[in-house]
Amino acid sequence: MSFINFSSNEIQCKIVYYGPGLCGKTTNLLYIYEHTNPDIKGKMISIDTRGDRTLFFDFLSLSIGKIRNFRIRIQLYTVPGQVTYDSTRKLVLKGVDGVVFVADSMAIKRRENIESLQNLKTNLAEKGINVFDIPLVLQYNKRDLEKGNIPLLPLDVLQKDLNNDLHVPYFFASAINGVGVFETLREISKRVVKSVSLKILAKR
Numbered sequence: 001m002s003f004i005n006f007s008s009n010e011i012q013c014k015i016v017y018y019g020p021g022l023c024g025k026t027t028n029l030l031y032i033y034e035h036t037n038p039d040i041k042g043k044m045i046s047i048d049t050r051g052d053r054t055l056f057f058d059f060l061s062l063s064i065g066k067i068r069n070f071r072i073r074i075q076l077y078t079v080p081g082q083v084t085y086d087s088t089r090k091l092v093l094k095g096v097d098g099v100v101f102v103a104d105s106m107a108i109k110r111r112e113n114i115e116s117l118q119n120l121k122t123n124l125a126e127k128g129i130n131v132f133d134i135p136l137v138l139q140y141n142k143r144d145l146e147k148g149n150i151p152l153l154p155l156d157v158l159q160k161d162l163n164n165d166l167h168v169p170y171f172f173a174s175a176i177n178g179v180g181v182f183e184t185l186r187e188i189s190k191r192v193v194k195s196v197s198l199k200i201l202a203k204r
Contacts, residue, residue: 001200002014002196002200003095004070004200005073008071008073009069009071009072010060010070010071010072010073011067011070011071011196011200012058012073012074012075013073013074013075013097013098013189013192013193013196014071014075014095014096014097014098015038015074015075015076015077015096015097015098015099015100015188015192016077016078016079016090016092016096016098016100017076017077017078017079017099017100017102017105018079018089018098018099018100018101018102018120019081019101019102019104019112019113019116020081020103020104020109020112020114020115020116021080021081021082021112022081022104023081023102023103023104023112023116023141023142024102024104024139024141024142024172024173024175024176025078025079025081025102026053026078026131027079027175027176028100028102028139028141028173028175028181028184029044029055029056029057029076029078030055031143031175031176031178031181032076032111032181032182032185033057035178035182036059037157039057040059040060040062041057041059041060041092042057042058042059043057044056045057045194050127053078053080054078054079054080054088054092055078056075056076056077056078056191057075057076058073058074058075058076059070059073059074059076059098060073060074060146061073061096061189062185063186064189064193065193067126067173067193067196067197068199068200071178072193074189074192076185077092078092078177078201079092079093081116086119086123087153088135089119089123089129090123090126090127093124093127094127095129095167096124096129096134097135097192097195097196098124098134098135098136098137098188098189098195099120099124099134099135099137099188100136100137100138100139100184100185100188101116101117101120101137101138101139101162102139102141102173102175103138103139103140103141103162104119104141104142105141105142105146105152105153105158106145106150106151106152106153107144107146107150107151107153108144108151109153110153110157111158113158113161114162120163121158125158131166132166133182134195135188135191135192135194135195136166136168136188136191137168137169137171137188137191138162138163138169138170138171139164139170139171139173139175139184140153140155140158140170140173141171141173141174141178141180142173142174142175143172143173143179143180144174144176144177145167145172145181147198155172158170168186170185171183171187173197173202196202
């Protein structure tokens with residue numbers, strides 16, 4: 001749930017990057033952080049776990065307008081992808097306003113993608129959130145590997161596995177090269193701001 005900070009005249013919106021282990025969630029956040037104006041971003045925090053980590057930082061969005069004259073501060077989080085850290089994933093999802101699900105395009109990761117999306121749905125449901133009611137964007141990452149000899153999942157398979165019932169926007173990406181990273185961020189940010197605006201207006 002978004003937080004209104006009256007002292008700074010800001011509304012803070014939380015976006016979580018979710019997906020299987022090593023799919024590119026951290027790479028997305030690192031690229032965004034490294035290419036965001038230092039004057040509008042906070043410090044990046046990293047919580048290391050064995051073989052995985054949780055990252056988060058925030059930045060003041062200057063490109064998606066205001067909500068009732070409040071500036072919008074976006075908080076970006078990643079979750080650890082390994083099943084071992086499901087309790088951490090649940091904790092990070094607390095107060096979430098929108099989700100980017102990062103899928104690994106490698107063919108050998110097909111099952112992990114499906115299981116991770118189901119895990120997202122389950123963890124949201126535990127918090128009383130229907131996956132169809134929260135802003136959600138899919139990112140099909142590691143498309144740059146198609147130039148090599150690594151078999152990748154074609155779009156129709158990714159869509160069938162992950163987006164057949166959701167019908168949400170999706171983006172091809174190569175997070176390590178920055179391809180599709182900001183396009184994904186802009187889309188989820190717009191959807192979150194629209195959703196938060198409607199909730200705030202409904203309370204007045």
